[in-house]
Amino acid sequence: MKTVKIIGVPEHFNLPWHLAMEDGAFEDRGIALDWTDVPEGTGKMCQMLENHEADLAIILTEGIIKSISQGNPSKIVQVYISSPLLWGIHVAANSSRNSIQELKDDKVAISRMGSGSHLMAYVNAQNQGWNPKKLQFDIIDNLDGAVKSLTEGSNAYFMWEHFTTKPLVDNGTFKWLEDCPTPWPCFVIAATDAFLETNSGVLNHILEVINTYTEEFKQIPSIDRTLANRYEQKLDDIQDWLSKTTWGQDQLSQETLEVVQKRLFSLNLIEEVKEAPKFLYPSH
Numbered sequence: 001m002k003t004v005k006i007i008g009v010p011e012h013f014n015l016p017w018h019l020a021m022e023d024g025a026f027e028d029r030g031i032a033l034d035w036t037d038v039p040e041g042t043g044k045m046c047q048m049l050e051n052h053e054a055d056l057a058i059i060l061t062e063g064i065i066k067s068i069s070q071g072n073p074s075k076i077v078q079v080y081i082s083s084p085l086l087w088g089i090h091v092a093a094n095s096s097r098n099s100i101q102e103l104k105d106d107k108v109a110i111s112r113m114g115s116g117s118h119l120m121a122y123v124n125a126q127n128q129g130w131n132p133k134k135l136q137f138d139i140i141d142n143l144d145g146a147v148k149s150l151t152e153g154s155n156a157y158f159m160w161e162h163f164t165t166k167p168l169v170d171n172g173t174f175k176w177l178e179d180c181p182t183p184w185p186c187f188v189i190a191a192t193d194a195f196l197e198t199n200s201g202v203l204n205h206i207l208e209v210i211n212t213y214t215e216e217f218k219q220i221p222s223i224d225r226t227l228a229n230r231y232e233q234k235l236d237d238i239q240d241w242l243s244k245t246t247w248g249q250d251q252l253s254q255e256t257l258e259v260v261q262k263r264l265f266s267l268n269l270i271e272e273v274k275e276a277p278k279f280l281y282p283s284h
Helices: 012-022 042-050 061-069 116-128 143-151 162-170 193-198 200-219 223-230 235-244 254-266
Strands: 002-008 031-037 056-060 074-081 086-092 108-110 137-139 157-161 174-181 187-192
Touching: 002 012, 002 042, 002 200, 012 031, 012 056, 012 200, 012 223, 031 200, 042 056, 042 061, 056 061, 056 074, 061 074, 061 116, 061 187, 061 254, 074 193, 074 200, 086 116, 086 143, 086 162, 108 116, 108 143, 116 157, 116 174, 116 254, 143 157, 143 162, 157 162, 157 174, 162 174, 162 235, 187 193, 187 200, 193 200, 200 223, 223 235
Parallel strands: 002 031, 002 056, 108 137, 108 157
Antiparallel strands: 056 187, 074 187, 086 157, 086 174
């Protein structure tokens, strides 16, 4: 049995992995998939890949591209979610602010530098015509940290996946202002170079299993109810999310890679636009 350490956020996107593990689909191929939830998100996962604390990660596209560009010895092996991520923009429920325009000079609560909440704050600022260089950040580690920060009067705003934070909007913790969608497929599967050097066959088995599960995921009977129960979401929210979400089974295109790099470069988040082989593991 080959043990493979894999990391991802504890969110509904990753249910196909858990269903496959519960079904023994990886064990049938001789693979013991050791899953760790990382609530801190992409910045923390980049660090774990770099420190060889994980072999594979289900990770935000822009985050891993920035990290690889800055020397993280990892590669993207495939798109996982091919649709955009909807980043909800939130303030404390009792805040007087009711529009994104009112946030221009406010601090942004982020999980950590290099995380999606950090990088998408730049994308949003650019979308709004603000000067991204003027952004200021409060590092809050994870969703619980954001709740603490905003409810204790930090006056920061916080960007996180729309449906994950929806229960906190519904219960009066956060006020949702608007969504900022990623201009590219949102999640990819990344692997360390060290893992890829000696485990290309194992990787192929893992991808075959997960791609089978994601291709059929929406057809699973009552999958909306399963998701709602497991992730404590309202059924109609999950149905809305499912209608907006598509899983990918192919490698990230060079065109998309270039779009992400050019956007990060325009925001001074990477030093140069690099060639595709630096980022993309050759498809087999």
